[in-house]
Amino acid sequence: MSQERKRADPLHLLPLTPVAFEILLALTTGERHGYAIMRAVEERTEGRTSLHAGTLYRALARLLEGGLLEERDERPQAGSDERRRYYALTDLGRAVAAAEARRLESQVGAARDHGLLEGMGGA
Amino acid sequence: MSQERKRADPLHLLPLTPVAFEILLALTTGERHGYAIMRAVEERTEGRTSLHAGTLYRALARLLEGGLLEERDERPQAGSDERRRYYALTDLGRAVAAAEARRLESQVGAARDHGLLEGMGGA
DNA sequence: CGTTACTATGTGTCTTGAGCGTATACTCCT
DNA sequence: AGGAGTATACGCTCAAGACACATAGTAACG
Numbered sequence: 001m002s003q004e005r006k007r008a009d010p011l012h013l014l015p016l017t018p019v020a021f022e023i024l025l026a027l028t029t030g031e032r033h034g035y036a037i038m039r040a041v042e043e044r045t046e047g048r049t050s051l052h053a054g055t056l057y058r059a060l061a062r063l064l065e066g067g068l069l070e071e072r073d074e075r076p077q078a079g080s081d082e083r084r085r086y087y088a089l090t091d092l093g094r095a096v097a098a099a100e101a102r103r104l105e106s107q108v109g110a111a112r113d114h115g116l117l118e119g120m121g122g123a
Numbered sequence: 124m125s126q127e128r129k130r131a132d133p134l135h136l137l138p139l140t141p142v143a144f145e146i147l148l149a150l151t152t153g154e155r156h157g158y159a160i161m162r163a164v165e166e167r168t169e170g171r172t173s174l175h176a177g178t179l180y181r182a183l184a185r186l187l188e189g190g191l192l193e194e195r196d197e198r199p200q201a202g203s204d205e206r207r208r209y210y211a212l213t214d215l216g217r218a219v220a221a222a223e224a225r226r227l228e229s230q231v232g233a234a235r236d237h238g239l240l241e242g243m244g245g246a
Numbered sequence: 247c248g249t250t251a252c253t254a255t256g257t258g259t260c261t262t263g264a265g266c267g268t269a270t271a272c273t274c275c276t
Numbered sequence: 277a278g279g280a281g282t283a284t285a286c287g288c289t290c291a292a293g294a295c296a297c298a299t300a301g302t303a304a305c306g
Binding site: 011014015018021022025028029044045048049094097098101102103104105106107108110111112114115116117 | 134137138141144145148151152167168171172217220221224225226227228229230231233234235237238239240
């Protein structure tokens with residue numbers, strides 16, 4: 001199936017949405033549950049990006065279905081909240097995130113070459 | 124109106140869609156007409172991203188309406204195809220592109236910190 | 247114990263925007 | 277004249293985020 005072909009090649013899954021990439025980024029440091037991803041994104045972006053609950057959980061469902069994430073049954077700490085669902089990057093997820101990072105790096109490089117990142121200090 | 128507030132603050136227009144950012148990027152080197160933007164994007168990305176005509180022209184219309192681009196009446200070369208419509212970045216458009224570039228730079232930096240850009244040579 | 251705030255996951259609905267096809271028409275080359 | 281390429285634009289559909297809302301467990305406080 002074409003589904004299989006897509007899974008085989010990370011490049012066919014690009015570009016990722018900003019939300020999806022933030023989620024994958026938050027999981028590069030280890031597995032987390034949904035709510036913790038939400039807080040991690042807010043922290044990393046210093047509040048500039050905050051995921052709405054609806055956006056987050058639907059994005060997680062999509063990433064699971066696409067095979068970029070997998071759910072972990074084991075809990076990092078015993079006795080943690082039973083409601084939590086822990087997610088971790090799959091090999092594919094990591095590969096796709098890396099491919100997306102390279103794509104963005106190329107865009108940022110072009111922006112820098114064209115003077116977009118020097119001229120303006122603030123905002 | 125809130126439309127005015129949005130125009131005043133580039134940060135409220137983020138994140139840009141990948142397509143929108145590519146278009147702004149293509150215009151940082153000077154004004155171009157739609158079809159030339161399409162080719163410029165393909166060239167910059169070495170064929171990895173190709174804008175469909177429908178996607179491009181609707182994105183251009185949106186960017187015009189949002190005040191990120193403006194249409195130029197003067198033609199860079201006399202006698203060029205009369206059908207062409209030339210677009211150029213506005214100050215707002217440049218500011219938004221710069222803000223988006225910084226946002227992406229931050230994501231790429233995080234990816235690098237987490238080893239996403241070193242571990243894998245190929246793909 | 248009851249109340250309140252926070253944690254945690256999830257669905258319903260609306261709107262935006264990209265993908266893809268198609269229409270239209272002009273230009274350039276042979 | 278005919279065809280490839282240039283150039284803009286619309287119709288339709290699907291994916292995905294925004295926001296509201298639902299549900300329920302947990303933790304702190306009195």
